[in-house]
Amino acid sequence: MEDIPEVIPYARHSLHDDDMRAVMEVLREDSASQRLTQGFRTSRLEVLIREYTTAEHAVACSSGTAGLHASLFALGVSTNDIVITSGISFCSTANVVRHCGGVPLFADIDEDALGLCPRSVREALEWAKENGKRVKAVIVVSMGGVAHASAELRDLCKAYGCRIVEDAAHTLGGRYADGRAVGCGEYADITVFSLHAIKPITSGEGGVATTNDEELARRMRLFCNHGIERDVRRFKDDVALSAREMAAQKMTYGYQHYQMQVLGLNYRMSELHAALGCSQMRRIDSKRDRRKELAERYDRLLDDILIDDVNPLSSIIKPLQRNYRERSAHHLYVTTIDWHRLAINRKRFMQTLANTGKDGYGICTQVHYIPIYEHPYYREAAKFTERALFEAVKLPRSAEYAKRALSLPLFTDMPLSAVERVVDALKELVDNCLKRDFKL
Ligand SMILES: Cc1ncc(COP(=O)(O)O)c(C=O)c1O
Structure with missing residues (x-):
């Protein structure tokens, strides 16, 4: 007989002993290389999501909202840019547009699938064109676990010169109509998953963005780490140290020079969260x-x-x-x-x-x-x-x-x-x- 709880919640996380062991392992690690943030577990989670979705790049961050914000930043959404999206979503889908200085324009859904209706998106794109407004992106919301990014929406956006972000907060583990994994990069420039407690898998709080575009992945990483660039080859020349100076500095002081190049945020995932995410990915x-x-x-x-x-x-x-x-x-x-x-x-x-x-x-x-x-x-x-x-x-x-x-x-x-x-x-x-x- 299965136990029925007295109160049935509408949603709840699912944790196994393995998950708890994985998190405790991070805390118990007794080595000089122990890291609580930005360590190999975050990289491992990115590899697991990349392999699962077949996308070329995966960027882990502190929440789905952070991932959405980073994607709009990477796509260059800024002041007064319009971003078309669905009103039938969690508020963060539109809030990130505002955080970039952009303006959400809501289009209608289709009544059974609850995704953005391509006809309504076209109407919104036409309205913007006629009124001289710039639409930078469309955020497709894959509501309830059903993937709504599609060839039709992708081609429509291409025809109007705007990019697609897929808010797949609900949809890790789902598939598109052609059977490919959500987040594979075929139907959206960037797909964002949430690893919030009640989502398909959880890291407590967390998010992962996938893309097949290396430059978008790089810009998302930059944004999620204060806008800090550590790769000397990308330094702005006027203040850059030479590679030789860098190496010498690192050897002498154990200190690595960095440049802050854009206005970013701390949207990093911690190793504790990543350990839980990796463990949950198995299930x-x-x-x-x-x-x-x-x-x-x-x-x-x-x-x-x-x-x-x-x-x-x-x-x-x-x-x-x-x-x-x-x-x-x-x-x-x-x-x-x-x-x-x-x-x-x-x-x-x-x-x-x-x-x-x-x-x-x-x-x-x-x-x-x-x-x-x-x-x-x-x-x-x-x-x-x-x-x-x-x-x-x-x-x-x-x-x-x-x-x-x-x-x-x-x-x-x-x-x-x-x-x-x-x-x-x-x-x-x-x-x-x-x-x-x-x-x-
Ligand atoms: C549709 C949708 N988009 C975005 C988010 C934001 O994700 P997070 O809570 O990880 O920031 C959520 C989370 O509830 C969501 O349901």
Whole structure:
């Protein structure tokens, strides 16, 4: 019998003894070469991700957000550049644009896959062209574990002279439509993974960016390390020491000269985080396969349980992204619910599910996402952009999805019996709503 926790979280990290040993090994290492940061484990993690994705370069950093910020820096996004992206994402996707001085222009999603709709991206690109605005990049968000970078978006961006970054925070372990690994470099200039605690694998906090462009990789490394260049061949000549002087200095003082060449940040990954990331990489496929099994169990139960004589529960709680189960990284189990039909609002529904008292179920759910442009900072967009930019592209599908969205619990160590408990609770709650046993 599997143990079902009293409260089922919507997501949770998965740690094994191996992971803990790997981190302890860094701390226990008793040698002069012991390093807590910038050591061989960070390099090893980069090699593992490179091999897994087949990309030519991988740059580890302190978070997915840092990776996104570094990618926009590497692509040269700066003041007033427009970056097209999806509002159905975590706010950091757009925040990094602002940190570069750029302006996000939101395009619409497609309603089942939840990725950027190429037609809407074209509309945004056309609008920018007609209004004399410079679009530097498009950030494609691979929502919920389903890869959305594609040949169509790549070719569209190429035609308009802008670059593609793929926010694959959810999607390490996923595949593109052609079966290649997400992050392989075929459909995006740079792909960024998050290794945050609840992501497909974790390093606690962390991120990795992959690319097939050596110069982009170099610029990302530079940015993530304060803008510091240590390669003497790249020194700006007026202040550079000769290679011979450098070597002499290093031998005499054990000190290596460096130059700060651009305004960077400390976005480095520590060895403790890298050790955990390396250890977790061993289970990347088995973790994903387990989440796929859980997602398919949800699909089946929602289809099999009827709310009346003919209609399945899935006609009310509609699972999205079902056509992508074979290639998704299964980070989220996203559904949409027609709250009007149930005559209950989402907050009340979520609260009732989460309550642990006698009327509750102890089941946590989440909304992915409140659209980025709905957050107060972006609502007050006039602060940093013309209103027209925010109203340039209509976002009906993003708006409709955001009203209805609800993600059900999904995490690697979730027992299959917990999926049953969630679906039973949903069925009971839906029955009560349909019988109008709830007062709003
Ligand atoms: C879609 C998306 N983009 C970016 C990020 C940022 O990643 P991190 O938390 O590693 O900075 C997240 C993390 O939650 C995310 O979900």
